[in-house]
Amino acid sequence: GQNIDQPTEMTATEGAIVQINCTYQTSGFNGLFWYQQHAGEAPTFLSYNVLDGLEEKGRFSSFLSRSKGYSYLLLKELQMKDSASYLCAVRGGGATNKLIFGTGTLLAVQP
Amino acid sequence: NAGVMQNPRHLVRRRGQEARLRCSPMKGHSHVYWYRQLPEEGLKFMVYLQKENIIDESGMPKERFSAEFPKEGPSILRIQQVVRGDSAAYFCASSPLTYEQYFGPGTRLTVT
Numbered sequence: 001g002q003n004i005d006q007p008t009e010m011t012a013t014e015g016a017i018v019q020i021n022c023t024y025q026t027s028g029f030n031g032l033f034w035y036q037q038h039a040g041e042a043p044t045f046l047s048y049n050v051l052d053g054l055e056e057k058g059r060f061s062s063f064l065s066r067s068k069g070y071s072y073l074l075l076k077e078l079q080m081k082d083s084a085s086y087l088c089a090v091r092g093g094g095a096t097n098k099l100i101f102g103t104g105t106l107l108a109v110q111p
Numbered sequence: 112n113a114g115v116m117q118n119p120r121h122l123v124r125r126r127g128q129e130a131r132l133r134c135s136p137m138k139g140h141s142h143v144y145w146y147r148q149l150p151e152e153g154l155k156f157m158v159y160l161q162k163e164n165i166i167d168e169s170g171m172p173k174e175r176f177s178a179e180f181p182k183e184g185p186s187i188l189r190i191q192q193v194v195r196g197d198s199a200a201y202f203c204a205s206s207p208l209t210y211e212q213y214f215g216p217g218t219r220l221t222v223t
Contacts, residue, residue, distance in 0.1 A: 103153040
């Protein structure tokens with residue numbers, strides 16, 4: 001089966017660091033993506049991991065452990081505008097490029 | 112380079128009518144994906160198309176739903192005889208071969 005788990009909601013303080021975890025069990029694996037989605041808007045690409053380890057991009061970092069079926073998104077120096085849903089998605093193996101999404105983590109950044 | 116375009120942004124249909132959702136991929140992208148997002152739920156894959164070919168339609172409901180990506184023009188997601196349960200946001204994404212998918216702004220379908 002295909003299963004991707006993320007916490008439903010998280011709260012953090014402006015200026016702090018927050019880590020959003022994602023665990024997955026999929027029949028194939030060809031990369032893991034993180035997207036940000038503000039309410040009523042399109043998901044926007046944040047990061048892509050296909051090999052184990054940490055990928056850093058500005059205030060955002062993403063980590064992948066394929067053996068553990070685990071990833072996390074790390075957001076540093078939180079800003080109010082970071083309040084959004086964060087979607088973890090796995091690209092399945094084989095000929096299809098479809099993304100399998102978790103339900104998303106709604107992050108609320110408080111002053 | 113314009114992003115992925117979808118229209119209409121909002122669509123209201125009565126039960127039993129047809130809904131046509133259009134998606135123009137980013138320039139140079141030949142792969143199109145359709146996803147549906149129900150209220151309070153995650154994005155669900157529906158169909159993956161390349162020009163004139165359906166590559167994977169494993170997420171499409173068996174009846175009333177169809178998709179195409181013709182040689183010329185946008186990709187179309189067609190829903191016949193809509194029901195209230197079809198009310199959702201429908202997102203199109205495009206990609207250049209294999210890599211990240213770029214999402215359009217979505218079409219919010221409301222069935223009354």
